[in-house]
Amino acid sequence: xxxxxxxxxxxxxxxxxAQAQVYMTTTGLTQIFSETPMENISADNxxxxxxxxxxxxxxxxxxxxxGFKFPNKLMEEHFNENxxxxxxxxxxxxxxxxxxxxxxxxxxxxxxxxxxVLEIHGVKQEKTVKAKLxxxxxxxxxxxxxxxxxxxxxxxxxxxxxxxxAEVISVKNHFILLPKIQ
Amino acid sequence: MKRCxxxxxxxxxGTAMSFGQDDLLAELSNAQKDIPIYTIATFKxxxxxxxxxxxxxxxxxxxxxxxxxxxxxxxxxxxxFGLDQSTIRLGLEYGVSDRLTVGLGRSSYEKVYDYYAKYKxxxxxxxxxxxxVTITGLIAAYTTTxxxxxxxxxxNNLERQSYCAQLLVARKFGxxxxxxxxxxxxxxxxxxxxxxxxxxxSMGMGGRFKLSRRTSLNVEYYYTLPAFSKADLGQDAxxxxxxxxxxxxxxxxxxxxxxxxxxxxxxxxxxxxxxxxQWSMGDIFYGFNISxxxxxxxxxxxxx
Numbered sequence: 001x002x003x004x005x006x007x008x009x010x011x012x013x014x015x016x017x018a019q020a021q022v023y024m025t026t027t028g029l030t031q032i033f034s035e036t037p038m039e040n041i042s043a044d045n046x047x048x049x050x051x052x053x054x055x056x057x058x059x060x061x062x063x064x065x066x067g068f069k070f071p072n073k074l075m076e077e078h079f080n081e082n083x084x085x086x087x088x089x090x091x092x093x094x095x096x097x098x099x100x101x102x103x104x105x106x107x108x109x110x111x112x113x114x115x116x117v118l119e120i121h122g123v124k125q126e127k128t129v130k131a132k133l134x135x136x137x138x139x140x141x142x143x144x145x146x147x148x149x150x151x152x153x154x155x156x157x158x159x160x161x162x163x164x165x166a167e168v169i170s171v172k173n174h175f176i177l178l179p180k181i182q
Numbered sequence: 183m184k185r186c187x188x189x190x191x192x193x194x195x196g197t198a199m200s201f202g203q204d205d206l207l208a209e210l211s212n213a214q215k216d217i218p219i220y221t222i223a224t225f226k227x228x229x230x231x232x233x234x235x236x237x238x239x240x241x242x243x244x245x246x247x248x249x250x251x252x253x254x255x256x257x258x259x260x261x262x263f264g265l266d267q268s269t270i271r272l273g274l275e276y277g278v279s280d281r282l283t284v285g286l287g288r289s290s291y292e293k294v295y296d297y298y299a300k301y302k303x304x305x306x307x308x309x310x311x312x313x314x315v316t317i318t319g320l321i322a323a324y325t326t327t328x329x330x331x332x333x334x335x336x337x338n339n340l341e342r343q344s345y346c347a348q349l350l351v352a353r354k355f356g357x358x359x360x361x362x363x364x365x366x367x368x369x370x371x372x373x374x375x376x377x378x379x380x381x382x383x384s385m386g387m388g389g390r391f392k393l394s395r396r397t398s399l400n401v402e403y404y405y406t407l408p409a410f411s412k413a414d415l416g417q418d419a420x421x422x423x424x425x426x427x428x429x430x431x432x433x434x435x436x437x438x439x440x441x442x443x444x445x446x447x448x449x450x451x452x453x454x455x456x457x458x459x460q461w462s463m464g465d466i467f468y469g470f471n472i473s474x475x476x477x478x479x480x481x482x483x484x485x486x
Contacts, residue, residue, distance in 0.1 A: 022206070026214040049214040051206045060206035066219045066309075072477040073240030073280075074435060081223045082395050087357065090219060090309065095207050158396070164434065 021104075023140050023177035024051040030063055030173050034166040041075060041165070043068040050175040052140060057098040059114050059142075061173070062091055083155050089122045096129070107136035114144070120153040140177045145170065218311035224354040225362075227437045227473050228275065228283070228300075230388045231402040231426035232445065232453050236318040236352040236362060238302050239277035242479040247273040247287075249471045251446040256464035264468060271448040289448055296449045298322035298346075306353060320348040324451045341372040346450045348386075361389040366404070368454050378418035383407045384454045390430070400428035400441070404454050417455075424457045439471040 028048035034041040047067035051060050065086045070076040080086040096116015110133045118127040131144035148169045150157060157165050225235040228245065239245050253267030261267060273287035281302040288295050304317040324344040330336040346369070352362035364386035373380045388402035404424045409416030428441035444461050446469070447453030459465030 022209070024210075024213060026210075047214070047217055049210040051210055051213075053206060058206055060210055062207060062210040062214065064214075064217055067217060071479045073243055073479070074475050074477070077222050078434075086219065087221075087308070090216070091211075093207055 021054045022051055022180040023054065024180040025049060025175050025177050028061070028173065028175040030171065032068065033170045033172070035170075036164060036166050039164045041070070043070045043076070043079070045069070048173070048175070050142065050173075050177060051180070052142070052177055054104040057102070059094070059096050059098065059116065061094040061175075063093065065090060065092055083150075083157070084121055092118075092120045094118045094127070094129070096127075098131075099128075102133070104135060104140075109134050118148075120148065121155050123153045125152055138179065142173065142175045142177065144173045144175075147171070216310045218307040219309040221306040221308070221316065221354050224306070224316060224352050224360045225390055225400075226398060226430045226432050227439060227471070229439065229471060229473075230362065230390070231400050231428040231439065231441050231443065232424070232448055232469075233364060233386050233388070233402055233404065233450060234300065234318075234320055234348060234350060236302070236316045236350045238281060238283040238300055238318065239275055239475065240477075241277045241280045242477065243277045244476045244478060245273075245275040245277075246474045246476070247271070247275065247471060249273070249448045249469070251443075251448065251467050251469035253467065254459060254464070255466045255468065269446055269448075287449065289452070291446065291448075291452065293327040294324050294449065294451065295327065296322060296324045296451070315351055315353045318350040318352075320346070320350060322346040322348075322450060324449060336372065344368065344370040344451045344455075348450065358392040359389065361387075363387050366450060366454060368450055370451070370455060373418075374421070374455060375418045377415065378421070379409065379415040382417055382454055396432045398430045400426075400430060400439070402426045402428070406454055420458060421455070422457050422460055424453050425461060435474060435476075437471075437473040439473070441469055441471075442466050443469065 026049040027046060028050045030045045030048045032043050045063060045067040047064045049062045065084050066080065068076070068079060070079065094116055096114045098112050099115045100112040102110050102112055112131055112133060113128050114131050115128045118125050129144050129146045131142055134141040148171055150167055150169060225237050228235055228237045228239065249271040251269050253261055253264030255263050257264050269289065269291040271287050271289040273285055275283055275285035277283050283300045285298045298320060300318055300320045302316065302318045304313060304315065306316040307313045326342045336342055346366065348364055348366045350362060350364045352360055354360045366384045366386055368382045368384065370380050384404050384406040386402065386404045388400065390398045390400040392398045406417050406423055422444060424443060424445035424447065426441050426443035426445065428439050431438045444459035444465050445453050445457035446467050447457060459467065
């Protein structure tokens with residue numbers, strides 16, 4: 001009897017191991033938009049990595065800030081040197097958990113909330129992000145737009161350029177996650 | 183019982199595996215190689231004060247520069263302490279690629295046209311790739327179009343040409359301090375005076391210290407080497423080494439550079455070859471550069 005209990009426990013253990021699937025990408029896309037009546041500014045970053053654990057429902061995103069490309073190089077320089085201080089804070093990240101029920105075995109589109117900690121410019125903030133998950137064809141596509149208030153992350157914009165840079169930056173994310181090869 | 187322990191061990195191993203991956207972020211930083219972080223904004227502008235800095239113009243960007251030098255402060259009240267006189271250089275400088283810049287300028291003093299090409303050979307970087315310095319090479323030529331006159335006679339057009347080659351080496355030490363050395367060779371087909379050497383070897387040195395995020399203090403000094411031997415002709419002794427102190431202010435798209443110098447030169451030809459002022463005598467020239475960079479990068483971001 002004891003053996004059977006242990007056997008079943010062992011099986012559960014092994015099963016959870018087999019299911020512990022991590023989906024991952026290292027070529028995600030993150031875009032930022034600043035819209036003001038004076039000027040619209042946008043930049044793309046293609047060196048974003050993201051991962052999703054379908055068992056623990058954990059999500060992590062890591063962005064190399066230097067990867068943001070602006071059409072105007074002077075803006076890129078100001079972005080890195082004055083606002084994001086990239087040399088001091090080279091990465092931004094998000095680490096959280098899907099708080100809604102989701103069945104990763106079933107294909108389809110899910111609207112879920114991801115609650116976690118967003119770290120930008122060395123400042124950590126609690127954040128709940130609404131995300132759209134498309135599951136199917138062996139991959140998970142995540143679209144997660146959210147807004148970032150610059151003041152929350154201690155990003156100073158001098159008054160001179162205040163009218164050209166929005167106080168709230170919209171961020172769009174598009175990640176195509178594939179199963180990680182163990 | 184032994185078997186039970188074995189099974190328990192296996193089970194623990196299994197669960198440990200499934201929970202062992204809980205730090206997804208750490209896993210991500212292992213999965214993606216960090217891209218090198220090239221040091222940006224070693225200097226605010228392509229000029230330290232009057233001489234070149236290692237900075238080049240970004241690809242498809244155009245820098246329009248207006249440089250202005252007033253007369254000497256010791257020229258007295260009648261000249262409003264130098265403000266009555268002015269020399270100007272207008273320049274257009276274009277980034278062919280992120281590393282290569284070509285420029286064209288015209289100085290009012292002696293009606294000189296200048297043309298240059300500047301190439302970033304090595305870029306200081308940190309992160310996955312460590313390079314300690316940025317090295318930029320510069321070649322320039324100058325043509326004076328001033329009419330020949332008794333004090334300055336040109337017998338053919340070749341005599342109106344001058345050439346310059348410069349190697350600019352700089353390092354950004356942290357956020358605030360950047361230092362540069364710039365060994366320079368300047369060749370004039372016609373020297374300034376009969377006792378002046380045609381070819382001058384000069385060592386430029388300078389740096390900037392950031393006072394705030396948008397302002398910096400710059401210093402630049404060009405030391406022209408004496409003649410290698412007694413037989414060689416050195417620089418005519420009436421010419422002095424240029425020492426300049428500048429203050430940069432950066433606003434959105436403009437950089438304003440205000441400075442005091444014993445030289446009125448806005449190109450290497452004038453800076454190294456034609457400086458006569460002395461700080462100790464009060465031959466100090468007030469000047470400024472205004473730089474405005476325009477982007478011609480038509481690449482549109484894909485909005486989804």
